[in-house]
Amino acid sequence: MALNRNGSPQGSVSKRTVTAKGDIIAATANSTVASLPVGADGTTLVADSSAATGLRYQANFAAGKNAIINGGFDIWQRGTSGFTTTDTYTADRWKVYLGGAGTVSQDTSLVATGSQYAARITSNSAGFVGGVYQSIETSNALLLAGKTVTVSVLIAGTVGKTANINIATSTSTDVAPFGSWTALLDSGPLTVSGSFTKFSATATIPSSAKSVRIGIGTSGSLASTEFLTFDQVQLEIGSVATPFSRAGGTLQGELAACQRYYYSTATGSDNYSYFGIGQAISSSAAKLAFPFPVRMRISPTSVVQTGNIGCLNSGNTAINNGTVTVEWSSNNLASLNITSTSGLTAGNATVVEGNNSATASLSFSAEL
Amino acid sequence: MENVKFIEIKNTLTGETQTHAIVTLSPDSYESMPKAEYDRRQAEQSTPNLAP
Numbered sequence: 530m531a532l533n534r535n536g537s538p539q540g541s542v543s544k545r546t547v548t549a550k551g552d553i554i555a556a557t558a559n560s561t562v563a564s565l566p567v568g569a570d571g572t573t574l575v576a577d578s579s580a581a582t583g584l585r586y587q588a589n590f591a592a593g594k595n596a597i598i599n600g601g602f603d604i605w606q607r608g609t610s611g612f613t614t615t616d617t618y619t620a621d622r623w624k625v626y627l628g629g630a631g632t633v634s635q636d637t638s639l640v641a642t643g644s645q646y647a648a649r650i651t652s653n654s655a656g657f658v659g660g661v662y663q664s665i666e667t668s669n670a671l672l673l674a675g676k677t678v679t680v681s682v683l684i685a686g687t688v689g690k691t692a693n694i695n696i697a698t699s700t701s702t703d704v705a706p707f708g709s710w711t712a713l714l715d716s717g718p719l720t721v722s723g724s725f726t727k728f729s730a731t732a733t734i735p736s737s738a739k740s741v742r743i744g745i746g747t748s749g750s751l752a753s754t755e756f757l758t759f760d761q762v763q764l765e766i767g768s769v770a771t772p773f774s775r776a777g778g779t780l781q782g783e784l785a786a787c788q789r790y791y792y793s794t795a796t797g798s799d800n801y802s803y804f805g806i807g808q809a810i811s812s813s814a815a816k817l818a819f820p821f822p823v824r825m826r827i828s829p830t831s832v833v834q835t836g837n838i839g840c841l842n843s844g845n846t847a848i849n850n851g852t853v854t855v856e857w858s859s860n861n862l863a864s865l866n867i868t869s870t871s872g873l874t875a876g877n878a879t880v881v882e883g884n885n886s887a888t889a890s891l892s893f894s895a896e897l
Numbered sequence: 898m899e900n901v902k903f904i905e906i907k908n909t910l911t912g913e914t915q916t917h918a919i920v921t922l923s924p925d926s927y928e929s930m931p932k933a934e935y936d937r938r939q940a941e942q943s944t945p946n947l948a949p
Contacts, residue, residue, distance in 0.1 A: 810909050831930035833922065854906060854917045854929040866906050888925055 555582035571771035588772040595776045596665055596673060597743060598622045598786045600762035602635065602648045603775070606793040606892075609635035615659075616707055618896065620648050621787035623661040624706040626746065630654035633661065639758045641683045641725045643773070647760035652751035660693070660746015661759065662706040664897050666826065667739045673766065675736035681729040681770035682745050684721050686757035691718035694730040695744035704740040705897045718748040721757060729770040788823040793833075793892035801848070802883045804838065804891060807865075809873035815840050815851070817881050820862040825895035828858040832865065836889035841880040842872030848884040853891060863893060903932060 531539040542562055546554055551567025568574065568586025577585035604621040612619040612634065615627040625633045629652065636649035650659050665673070684692045697710035704710065714732040734741060745759050761773035777783035794804065807817035832855050839850040851870035855863050865881075873879055883889030900921035907914045918935035920928045930938075 814906075830934045831928050833926060833928045835926040852904065852919065852929070854904075854919075855931070856906070856908065856915075868904070868906055 555584050557581050557583075571767070571769035589774075591774065593776065593778065594763075594765045594771070595774055596669055596678075596741075596764040597663055597762050598776045598790075599663075599783060600764075601644050601773065601775055601783070602646045602760060603644075603780055603783055604787045605635055605646070606787065606791055613653075618791070619661065621791060622663050622896075623648065624663070625650070625659065625661050626707070626744075627657075627659045629657035629659070631657050631659050631751075636758045636760075639685055639725075641760040644760050647683075647758045649756050649758040650746070651756040652753055655750075655752055657751045657753070657755075658747045660695075660744050662695075662742060662744040662746075663762075664704055664706045664708075664740060664742040665764075666897060667702045670739060670741040673734045673741055673764075674738045675734065676766045677731060677733045677768050678764055678766055679729055679731045679768055679770050680743055680762070680764050681727060681773070682762045683725040683727050683760045683773075684719065684745070684757060685723060685725045686721045687751070687755040688723050689720060690751060690755055690757065691720050691748035692728070692757055693717065693719065693744075693746055693748040694728060695742075695746070696730065696732050696734075697742045697744070698735055698738040699740040699742075700735075700737050702739050703897050704742070706742060710740075710742055725758075725760065727770065731768050785823050788821070789826050790896045791892070791894050792821050792823070792825065794890045796836075796888055796890050800883055800885045800887050800889075802889055804881045804883075807840070807867065807879050807881050809840070809843075809875050809877050809879050811875050812873050813869065813871050815867045815870065815873060815879050815881065816856065817865045817867060818862055819865050819891070821860075821893065824860045825893070826860070826897075827895045828860055829855065829863060829893035829895050830858070831855060831894065832863065833892040833894075834890075835892070836886035837884040838867070838881065838886070838889050838891070839884040840867055840870045840873055841882065843874040843877055843879075844872070847872060848882060850884055858893075860895075865891075901935070 555565045557563045572586040573589045599621045602620045613632045619633040636647040640647045694716040696714040716730040719728045775783045777786040807815045809815045834853045839848040849870045851867035854866045916932040
């Protein structure tokens with residue numbers, strides 16, 4: 530066997546090629562090798578023909594790694610401000626707890642790089658505490674059971690104030706955000722500044738867990754006008770916080786993910802937005818089959834009507850206001866009754882539409 | 898106290914009458930649901946269970 534001068538077989542690769550933990554040996558050309566230094570924690574090795582070794586580490590932006598829907602606070606179907614009541618949904622999938630007078634609103638002035646919006650919780654009273662919470666439905670939470678997970682979030686706010694990351698679990702199915710939970714982890718005080726800082730917390734989800742909830746909120750209390758702003762919340766398997774990506778991968782994917790839990794027709798571009806073509810069943814009532822854009826988690830049992838909605842009368846001369854109720858529903862559509870209207874002819878088709886109402890909308894919830 | 902009224906709607910196909918609760922959310926908005934759902938929600942109202 531022919532040997533090199535150092536005594537190793539000719540053609541072999543010296544172990545001195547690599548110098549640090551995680552380095553790998555890669556070819557740069559025919560019979561030529563080099564060391565590829567290990568990438569940063571959580572990065573992914575990809576092929577790249579422009580790199581000397583044909584390989585490169587890059588941040589992991591894989592869709593679906595984030596178990597938090599609307600972690601970037603992109604979707605606000607319920608409105609963007611004025612959330613002053615505790616135990617109500619704000620940005621899609623996020624429910625607010627307000628301990629004292631406070632409010633949640635969409636933040637457009639203080640947003641993280643790569644985001645268009647964030648969520649701000651503002652104190653309107655002394656000694657205020659609060660936060661936003663999201664529970665993960667069982668079919669998704671089961672994927673986390675027994676796994677080490679990491680929550681990461683960008684937080685900014687009133688300088689020197691403190692925030693907290695909470696992880697809670699339950700052995701029950703599809704627990705609502707303010708149902709019965711067992712606390713798994715509280716990060717403790719995370720001191721914020723006027724610009725975003727990325728904080729993270731890691732814990733192991735019990736193997737018996739069927740529901741998982743994440744909470745981001747105050748640690749200490751806030752005085753009036755003090756605030757915290759949250760953005761790019763992510764829950765992923767592993768012990769490393771990787772760069773944020775939407776659960777749905779794209780904005781339209783994120784919207785669809787949100788609409789599994791809640792759907793609201795956008796307010797129309799005019800005051801007579803159409804909701805569909807129904808059928809009059811009497812002079813004062815009509816039915817409307819109302820399909821949802823996304824198959825919802827469960828069949829919605831209620832409908833929220835905002836603004837004036839009515840039926841176009843048989844003479845095509847007036848829209849008479851009605852009351853909208855759910856006759857029955859499935860995950861895919863609701864059969865709506867429009868009652869207490871007038872001017873209809875049983876058996877005729879009728880347009881169900883806003884009646885000179887800029888705010889006319891219908892909303893359906895399939896939330897936890 | 899929330900502003901709620903109840904209305905009865907007859908299903909012209911089956912002849913059954915269903916009672917719906919109409920809960921006023923704001924001057925411009927209300928939520929309607931079968932009375933059974935309204936009763937269920939009333940029974941479930943509880944104190945939020947939040948970690949500090």
